[in-house]
Amino acid sequence: MLLSEIADYLSSVKELTAWEVTQLKRCAYQLYTVFQDVENIREVTSEEFQVKVYLTYERDGQSFLGESSFVLTGDDLLGPKIKSALEMARLIANQPFSLPVPGPVYPTIETFDTKVAVDPAYYLEHIRKYLITFSSPGIRLSSSEIFIAEITYNLLNSNGLSASRRETEIMLDFVFLAKNKDKEGEIECLKRCRLYDDLNMAPTLNQYAAYARDMLTAEPAPTGLYDVIFAEEALDTFLNYFIAQAGGQAAYQGWSQFKENEPILSNTKGERLTLISDPFLPGSMKSKSFDENGLPPEKVLVVENNIFRNRTANKRYADYLGIKPTGDFANVVVSPGDYSLKDLMSPAPVLHLLKFSTFEPNPVTGAFSGEIRVGYLIDGDKRVPIKGGSISGTMSKAMQEIYFSQETTKRAAYSGPLAIKVCNVNVAGR
Amino acid sequence: MGAIVATSFLLLAIACPLSIMVIMIKTLKFLLADLVFDMEKKVPYASALAMETEGEKVTVETHEQKAESLPPQRGVVFTVFTGRHFMEAATNDLRPEMLKKTAQDLVKKAEDLIRYDGPVIDPGEITDQEFYVQRQIKNEDIPLAQKIDLCRSCKDRVERADKRITSALCQYLFVRTRELFVNRHKKLYQDMKRTQAVAFVVMCDGERASELHTGHAYQGGYEHAALPEEKLDKLITDCARILYAERLNPGHYDCIFSPAFAGMFAHEAFGHGMETDMFLKHRAKGAEYINKQVASPLVNMFDSPALPGQAASFFFDHEGQPASETQIIENGILKSGLTDLNSALCLNIRRTANGRRESFSNKIYARMTNTYFGPGKNSLEEMLKDISFGYLLEHPSNGMEDPKGWGIQLEGYYAEEICNGQLTGKVYSPVIVTGSVPELLGSITMVGDKIEISGLGMCGKGHKEWVKVTDGGPYLRLKARLG
Structure with missing residues (x-):
């Protein structure tokens, strides 16, 4: 089946007001190890066409949008799929929105690693050798999973818009075991990136080996109110409540608490949050030259010094809300603060938390909790490893006093302060 | 470490070209058996698994509605054991010539790695069986409009129950999974159907907000599409209680x-x-x-x-x-x-x-x-x-x-x-x-x-x-x- 054949067929269906079709090709190479040995070597190839169909109609003097979607793979027959999608779309009554028209200029963004795409087998083996030859006192590799994929998107719509992009995706998951006389412990690392160089193999392995060793002497977190510094993996989802609240869907569905040009947090002490959605960061996981509707995404100043400035919205929610489409929230960019990481470590004691089992604030209520997997209790010169116990609260209350480090870091979809300090967080532990 | 997530606003199934896939699976049974036979001429153990998941999902919420086919997951994975480790090749191109090529390419890659001094995989008893989940009401026999009405009336009922509800959602999901496993001794086919119903509610009162969901999922058909009234009542009562809930002392x-x-x-x-x-x-x-x-x-x-x-x-x-x-x-x-x-x-x-x-x-x-x-x-x-x-x-x-x-x-x-x-x-x-x-x-x-x-x-x-x-x-x- 060819993309153009599907497009021609969709164009011939008179009842359709609009359609979109995206061809998604994926070639994935996977290598799994247990200790030094290969457990499994896999190769997966797939191709699918994601089709969305739209029809507008009038009822009681009001316009409605009927819509549905389906996916074609292999030798699927297009006719029965469209028939079934039309049946569904006729029964749906959503608010209409329009698809983009041809003309947008797509930015060039670095999301494709040519070397990796040309010889994925070499890189799989290269990364495996790196892992199995890595040596650090008291540390042993338990297992690893290495994935390399090349993904191609080709999008067409009924307005004649056409867009294409290629991406590479690298995932490395490994587990280190640490052992001393009395105890055994483990640490898991999961890294995703688009460019091989962003794996930073040597620093990453050394860093996780150190965590694994530290966890052998770790204690559960103390109980009480503590100033908490979020860093490393803990930063990846830390701002997800703000991202969800700032989205067009939240406003349209009535659960966004954010109002334009008003503070997002009241009575704030410390520093003020500046949050940007940036789809252009080279190699970042949420960088892309066009969104699901084929629009070039925009860099958006979402929160400026604690004031909510602009909503992110794809074409649907932008039309519904009468605002400019920007694409969904892309990579998280946070402005650094005035304090060094060292400054943030005082007054003591402070909890420096790097990794939770999960940390996913509720998008509606902002309630959060996280079980601590790697952290340190900093008390002057003392640095005690912490594992176990949890932090909890709601984002709006917990973030009444926050600080951002001067030093910055870049992660899979985050660029900003190396550390974010939140004062007076509820900690439940020993 | 793993996570269990209770909220699974998953997938679902609609009037899919079922007859087409049934024929395909039956055809694949013999083709895959032949390919496994050929593969085992060169490797100690081989098997094949064909999988297809499809279905339909209807979602009606306060501001939007959706009715869609689940993205089909359909493909074949060939597995070989070299005597030391496993190797696999997977594709969603189910044309016989492509399956044959995928299997042959996999064996070629495995050939140089074969060791016959490793553990031996028992292919099990010789068996050729088909298994089916039974349904009282076939989901495909129910008109889509009826499914949407079911979700809409559930959503309306929830919405009307409390003025503080700012968003309510009711969802019906049907998933059909067909799987065919073939090795030297076994030809096994299973056709499973699962129906799920979920209700989700968001309440807001000034600066406070709460959310909660309820639902069920069972093997079977449309007989499981509706949520019991008492579950919906409890959802609303408990969500309202959570809205004003304090945090407990650790x-x-x-x-x-x-x-x-x-x-x-x-x-x-x-x-x-x-x-x-x-x-x-x-x-x-x-x-x-x-x-x-x-x-x-x-x-x-x-x-x-x-x-x-x-x-x-x-x-x-x-x-x-x-x-x-x-x-x-x-x-x-x-x-x-x-x-x-x-x-x-x-x-x-x-x-x-x-x-x-x-x-x-x-x-x-x-x-x-x-x-x-x-x-x-x-x-x-x-x-x-x-x-x-x-x-x-x-x-x-x-x-x-x-x-x-x-x-x-x-x-x-x-x-x-x-x-x-x-x-x-x-x-x-x-x-x-x-x-x-x-x-x-x-x-x-x-x-x-x-x-x-x-x-x-x-x-x-x-x-x-x-x-x-x-x-x-x-x-x-x-x-x-x-x-």
Whole structure:
């Protein structure tokens, strides 16, 4: 089946007001190890066409949008799929929105690693050798999973818009075991990136080996109110409540608490949050030259010094809300603060938390909790490893006093302060 | 480590070209058998698994509606064992010539790596069987308009119940999964149907907001599409209570876990930690505790893909192992792990039907199915009777465990105060249970007499590899550290 054949067929269906079709090709190479040995070597190839169909109609003097979607793979027959999608779309009554028209200029963004795409087998083996030859006192590799994929998107719509992009995706998951006389412990690392160089193999392995060793002497977190510094993996989802609240869907569905040009947090002490959605960061996981509707995404100043400035919205929610489409929230960019990481470590004691089992604030209520997997209790010169116990609260209350480090870091979809300090967080532990 | 997420606004099925796929699967059976035969001329062991998942989903919420076919997951994965390790090739191009080429290319890559001095894989008894989940009402026979009306009336009913509701959602989901496993001795085909219904509500009152969901999922057809009225009433009542709930004071308390909370506890406590691929990687402490006491003698725990009607049940796993029950804990003693082929082979332990993959494009791991505590003898009233102060925990949201360190965290939306043997109606939210697995299991002093299984769960392994699971149990009385 060819993309153009599907497009021609969709164009011939008179009842359709609009359609979109995206061809998604994926070639994935996977290598799994247990200790030094290969457990499994896999190769997966797939191709699918994601089709969305739209029809507008009038009822009681009001316009409605009927819509549905389906996916074609292999030798699927297009006719029965469209028939079934039309049946569904006729029964749906959503608010209409329009698809983009041809003309947008797509930015060039670095999301494709040519070397990796040309010889994925070499890189799989290269990364495996790196892992199995890595040596650090008291540390042993338990297992690893290495994935390399090349993904191609080709999008067409009924307005004649056409867009294409290629991406590479690298995932490395490994587990280190640490052992001393009395105890055994483990640490898991999961890294995703688009460019091989962003794996930073040597620093990453050394860093996780150190965590694994530290966890052998770790204690559960103390109980009480503590100033908490979020860093490393803990930063990846830390701002997800703000991202969800700032989205067009939240406003349209009535659960966004954010109002334009008003503070997002009241009575704030410390520093003020500046949050940007940036789809252009080279190699970042949420960088892309066009969104699901084929629009070039925009860099958006979402929160400026604690004031909510602009909503992110794809074409649907932008039309519904009468605002400019920007694409969904892309990579998280946070402005650094005035304090060094060292400054943030005082007054003591402070909890420096790097990794939770999960940390996913509720998008509606902002309630959060996280079980601590790697952290340190900093008390002057003392640095005690912490594992176990949890932090909890709601984002709006917990973030009444926050600080951002001067030093910055870049992660899979985050660029900003190396550390974010939140004062007076509820900690439940020993 | 894995996570169980109770909220699974999943997929669903619609009028799909069913006849086309049935013919294709039947055709593939003989083709795949031929290809496995050819592959085994050059490798010690080969198998093939064809999978197709499709379905329909109808979602009606306050501001939007959707009716859509589930993205089909359809493909074939060929597996060969070289004598040292496995190699796999997967494709969603099911044309016979492409399947043949995929199998041949895989064997070519494996040929130079073959060692005949490694472990030998038992292909099992010679069998050629087909299995079907039965339905009272075929989902395909119900007009789409009726399904949308069902969701709309459910959503309207919820919305009307309370003025503070800003968003309500009702969803119907039908998933049909067909799987064909072929090796040298086995030709196994299963056709499974699952129907799920979910309601979700958001309440706002000034600066406060709360959300909650309810639902069920069972094997079977449209007879499971509607949610019982009492579930919807409880959803609204409990969400309103959560809206004004305070946070409880952290500490150790007498607790009662609801069956749903007990289910999440079972899943996290000795579910992930008994998946034997974790034994192989030295990542599970449970490996050292087989036949040792790990829980109160009142505790029995099971994993069974053979439970009739439950959403995570099947007839054979993705490596052709027939479904059967595994008793993980017997009277407080840790008894058996959950195995996939590779870990059973390497550890030389009994195979259980737990070799599962997310889709044809994912690898096999040892995974849970329906995981639950067995019943005891106590009623809820007996459990409440002599608690002077404590909490009843309901509405679990998610949990995590640490098989290596036996730490555990369970989170939920709802803790209702118990005072002098009575529920007071005062609710705290959210609630987090943290502690060590044996300490929590050892503190169980009463086990309820009736099991309930919650069917909405999905389970990941290391933040990926999502498969359908359920969990459950009876009410449990225990001591726990709450935050």
